[in-house]
Amino acid sequence: MASPAFRQGAIRARNARWRGALAVLEEMRREPGVTRAAVARRLGLTTGSATEITARLRDLALLTETQAATSGRGRPTTVLGPHPQGPLVVAVDIRQEDWRCAVAALDGAPVVAEAEAHTHGDPDASIAAIAQAVRRVHDRHGDRVRAVSVAVAATVRNGGVVQSATLGWGDAVDLRALTADLRVPLLIGNDATLAGVAEARRGAAAGAAAALYVTIEVGVGGTLVVDGRAVDGATGAGGEFGHLPFGDSALRCPCGARGCWELTVDGRAIARHLGDPPPRAPRGYGLEALRRAPREAAVRSAVGRAAEAFGGGLAGLVNALDPDVVVLGGLAEPLRAAAEPRFTAALTDGLMRFRRAAPPPVVAAALGETGALHGAAASALDQVLTEDGLNAWAAERSPAM
CATH class of the missing domain: 1.10.10.10 (Winged helix-like DNA-binding domain superfamily/Winged helix DNA-binding domain)
Structure with missing residues (x-):
């Protein structure tokens, strides 16, 4: 021996x-x-x-x-x-209204295998449906599947969901059922964080040393990515930009805090400015408002107020984090475009004086709605493409190595 x-x-x-x-x-x-x-x-x-x-x-x-x-x-x-018979990872994107399950090879390009709307208000049913989709992918590809990575529209801490108000699922949600019977690692990350990583590695911020990614969906999320890695705090719960107290202190957020910035910039803010009830689907409401804004003065004014609040808050992030570039995802770029003068004025006014001559460029995300899937695939491949990961792959195919 x-x-x-x-x-x-x-x-x-x-x-x-x-x-x-x-x-x-x-x-x-x-x-x-x-x-x-x-x-x-x-x-x-x-x-x-x-x-x-x-x-x-x-x-x-x-x-x-x-x-x-x-x-x-x-x-x-x-x-x-x-290689056509090489390692694969499964990337799952759990959004506010639906989910997608994709497969990616070592090039990190996700190909959607299944997608479905959530059963409203029933996390157990949605999780069961996603688990079945993951199982079908695994059954189809066998031990070529080396990891499952989940991007979820929720607060993630220590690799688990601790608050999922955006999804309407309450607080902690256990996603371990997604791989309960599979002998593969399960990775869980916030969707905005993972989309930011993808934009920094192969999207609009590729090559930047420090990239700030900010997205508006239901609320505001994002991350600071330094040298291709998200700065997500001690427990992974960093990047909850929407819960900075940049908003109206009279408003209580579903997260439990008062004055959250996101309540002044997304579809809920536009509805409030128009005197409409809180929308059941804030993202869809926001999209419709952006379509109506060019032809309806009241909607245009409401959108402008949201864009102004967004620009001012973004200035605070730039002052604090000092990025090379700012990337806007989700509804953030359409909101800016719909009221660009008000957005730019608020952003400029909020910047420290020394930054105004050469502020970081603010650009649209390149990966669009696939950003979180790209980021989830990247997270999984970071685990697979290691010395241990390659040793395990080689041992299964060449036991003598």
Whole structure:
């Protein structure tokens, strides 16, 4: 029997072998369709090393190589992509009105497999339906599924939902049933946080050192992403921007606090300004108001008040967090566009004087409604593409390794 020291040495040697492979896979993930030559150049690999690493990854069903289209007489090269029999992750997006279940390969591009509206006010029924969808994906792909990652429109702390007022599900909700019978990791994250990560890695903020993502759906959410990682606090519950006390202190939020900013910017605020009852579906109400605003003066005024409140609060976030770029998701960009002068004036007035000459650009999200799914897939792949993750995959396919 091998000694503990020998076994530890063998593990270290095996992990060292994965470092170059992981770097290659990360380049493929960052830029699907990248050429092998470009990967070698970026990583400082010799042609021989790049060939050896990609051959090993191909043999382990981790990537595939196809000849790149070329023009001219240069030496042909190959482009890298996920292997058709390689690892997969399941990404789930639980939104206020519905849910989606998608599958992603190592390139991180989610493909929706199933989607369905919630059974109103019945979290158990919705969770059961999602669990069945996850089970069907797992049954179809077997042990190729390496992780399940959930983006949920709720407050997430220590990997669990602690408050789900946006969904109308009350407080804590147990999502462990989604993978109860599956031997795969379950990851849970806030939907806005994960969408922000996706925008920073491959969306509108790609390449930014510090990106502020802010979205309006039912309320306001978001995250600060630094070097591709969300700054989400000690327990993961950071980024609840909508619950900053930027709003009317006379208003009590469903979260329990007073004066929450989100009550002044989303569909509930527009309804209140118009004298309408609180909408059952604030997002849908907000969308309809934005459509009506160009032709109805009262709606245009209500939308303008919401845009002004949004711009002022956003200035506070910029002052506090100092981002390179601000990305607007969900209804945030349409709200800005519908009342751009009022939004910009409030944003500018709220900025510290030294920032006004060169404020960070404010841009629309690039991934749209798929942002949270992209982020959930990225979160799962962060777990899969590790030395331990690749060791486990290789052991199942090559037991002698």
